[in-house]
Amino acid sequence: MKKVNALTSVLVTFAVLLAGCSGNNDKPSASSSAPESAPASSASASSSASGSAESDVYPENGLSKSEKVTLKMGYWESGSGRAWMDRAVEKFTAKYPNVEFDITSSPTLETILEPKIAAGDDNDMFDLFIPRFSGANQHERLVTAGKLEPLDDLWERELPGESGKTLRSVISDDAYEATVSLGYTARLPVAGYTAGLFFDQKLFEEKGWNKNPATWDEFVALLDQIKSDGVIPITFPGVYSGYLTDYVFNILQFDLAKANGNFDTYLQNFRSFTGPQLTTPENKEAWSRMYDFGKKGYFPSGVAALNHTQSQMQVLQHKAALVATGDWVGNEMKNATPEGFTWGFMAVPAVNDVNQTIFVNSGISDIAFMIWKNKPELNKQWAKEFVISLYDFDIQTAIASEAGAYPARLDFGDDAARTEKLQPTQAAVMAYSSARNVQYISYRRDFGLTSPENGTADKMLSELITAVATGKKDPAPVLEEAEKLKQTAIEKDRPKS
Structure with missing residues (x-):
């Protein structure tokens, strides 16, 4: 198991995803000038209105249940395929039926992504995308130009359904340092490779x-x-x-x-x-x-x-x-x-x-998601919710079994049943690392x-x-x-x- 944990720790590739936003920002705070007491009928009406407002939001993130949003995604359909992503979208939209996805999937995503960036039309641009570029250092240029949504606030976000376990706690130091190396977090890994x-x-x-x-x-x-x-x-x-x-x-x-x-x-x-x-x-x-x-x-x-x-x-x-x-x-x-x-x-x-x-060689940033900064706030909030949902063990296991990539989570190898889902190529790398004094490096x-x-x-x-x-x-x-x-x-x- 030490070998498994070491392997999954380093291989957090590259590569791919982004996570949530604060769940309380949209909730109104009590006014300091409000009267100490109110007539019973007024209090009852206030309570009813409050209950109605609360029932219209998801308790885990404070986002509206009724406000519909469509997220445009640019997905790089590499050798890892798309089955795991379709599973992730299906699971997310079942939980949040007000959210829809418009996915552009291509093995040559850069031929679609880069013209969109060059055109400068924020409305036509993807809300979130895998950073697949043909030009060198395009990531750095986008950061310098202020085109990417900062994601620093996500590191201390709790993973969905896992109280007390933050995103930062399940990401390797190497992956963390790679994502913040340009001054702020512009992309987050979802999987890696060797x-x-x-x-x-x-x-x-x-x-x-x-x-x-x-x-x-x-x-x-x-x-x-x-x-x-x-x-x-x-x-x-x-x-x-x-x-x-x-x-x-x-x-x-x-x-x-x-x-x-x-x-x-x-x-x-x-x-x-x-x-x-x-x-x-x-x-x-x-x-x-x-x-x-x-x-x-x-x-x-x-x-x-x-x-x-x-x-x-x-x-x-x-x-x-x-x-x-x-x-x-x-x-x-x-x-x-x-x-x-x-x-x-x-x-x-x-x-x-x-x-x-x-x-x-290990890739820790190729498989990742970025969020475009000049998008409606609601779109960016839901994009963050989606990318953090990709750390769900069900999706991380699909990445291993269907995509043939190493899941980003450090604790993926804590369960032997999950490691058995690794495809033969990943299993071969693991066997080699067991037989030799291997150190992974990006x-x-x-x-x-x-x-x-x-x-x-x-x-x-x-x-x-x-x-x-x-x-x-x-x-x-x-x-x-x-x-x-x-x-x-x-x-x-x-x-x-």
Whole structure:
């Protein structure tokens, strides 16, 4: 159970939801100038009116039962699907029949969301939405522009039906710090994810491949054996090449810093953008190893043209052994998964110490909800009520069983019956963490970079990935050039004290 609790504690991804408002603000207070007593008939009428008013509001939040409201939601229908969200909406509207939802659901929500933001029409904008953006640092820009409703008041809100248990008490410190890092709470997580290398356990057993390499040398030996057996060792979506860096190789810098004995300082500098970011010895070594793998032919030759489902299909078809992706892959590919296929998981052990700490990427803010500030107060109040309802254990369990994601609640793992609802990919991650000294880590920063120089640097790195993975380009010169741009952006964007 300690393993379960640790896992659910860290994985609070990313990612997704928002909660309530004070329940007493709308109730009238007694006037200090009122007479000490009133005629009986007047008191009776006053009591009747008061009783009528109270019967028209929900006691748990003070909102009107009769005033109808329609909430426009922008829902990112990712690999986690939509079944859990439909369940949540159905349960909420059964409890509050005066509330309706107008849901726009899309796997490419950014193509709908971003034009709405750019148009500046508050009436047409979603009341609440999952922050799915194509542009870098859009979250930070919206915060700076004052477009997002502050949600700081929600942390001490009691969870529906759970007296004495606040939202803050069931959220991990890492998730909390990530949501308030820009000065105020603009989004809240509802679920998280883990990412790394996923594979078919059955194929590994048939081939005699090592399912759990303990050291760097063992991991490289595994890839050599896979390649000698005529199978692509590692695949990833070149169209979304960040899968390879964010989920695998960028993590190695933290492994190496831990092994070098400077992890705490390294992580602090990473979070606060202090000192070099791309040209640290640890990060250059991680890119160098990816380049070495590219020269050895460990990745598909035509990887630049692959999208995420195509790369994942290569593993399902046993054309590739390992795919860089997230634990949503089981849910995303369930209709294409052949009988007998059993998902396994591994991360990369960066050094030759069997007791080393192995870091695993966890997303804590991708799956989250934001509320648009320039909306009627009633809409915002009900939007908050809805997002806090997503912390109900029934909905959190649906997130685990139907969406294939890790629930946000720290206490989800307190009940073994709930953890049994985790899908096979999450169970595989849990098994791996039990066998190795695993520590989960996110890429959150203390502030965002919005200057053009940062955008240019990120574009350079994105374009570099497939060139390095195919062994065509040494990453070192590009890292040096991108570092200069990154440092300029840091100097411009660092908050002034």
